[in-house]
Amino acid sequence: MVKQVRAARTRQALVRAAAEVFADDGYALASLPAISRRAGVSTGALHFHFPSKDLLAREVEAAATVSLQRLAARQDVPAARAPGAPGGSARPGPAAPPAGPAVGGAALRLLVDVSRDLVLGLSADPVLRAGFGLGGDPSRKGGEGPGRWWNEWVHALLREAHGAGELAEGVSPEAAAVAVVAATLGLAGLASRHRFHFSPHLVEQFWALLLPGLAAPPPRRPARPGIPAAESGPAPR
16 A cells, blocks of 8 residues: 555656656657656656656646646536546536626636636646647647647537527637637647746736627616616706
């Protein structure tokens, strides 16, 4: 039991160290000796857990995907599950409306909240940052990382928003999803390649620009019986 705990801790340390090296140097320049040094373990221990750099990169991508799913689960009710998971879907429904912008229904507010947590997580979590970076690294083939899960989740959520009448007339959920995914993955690239740090204000500005054209206007309240609508003209003296 003690050996199993020690092995699990070593594996976690290696994944964390690999994420930091991949995020700083990229996949091509990252070396296994550098990762083992940062993790504080021998190269023999590294090769025992991960025989190749590609397998280690895949483990970082898997860990980043789990982190992203947890970000979505914290905002969703019930907890979000990964696309394709047993008994799960890309986006379980329906969500309790979390705190969010004044414009938009429950699905759009969920998208705003999760994308905010994602962008902030890219600055704070090297595993999440490296996972997105590895998925788009041109020096590595076959990597997908959390970007695929994010793309599927955003598309599913915006289709749900469209079905609930939350999108403005004429807005395609597919086109809206492309815009959101492209923007967030672009920010992920900035975080990975340039160590760009984000603030909640930056995310608020992004949604302040996008959301008014994306969300359907709120329904007008019907006039209360016995109270005439206000008429134009000067106010009585």
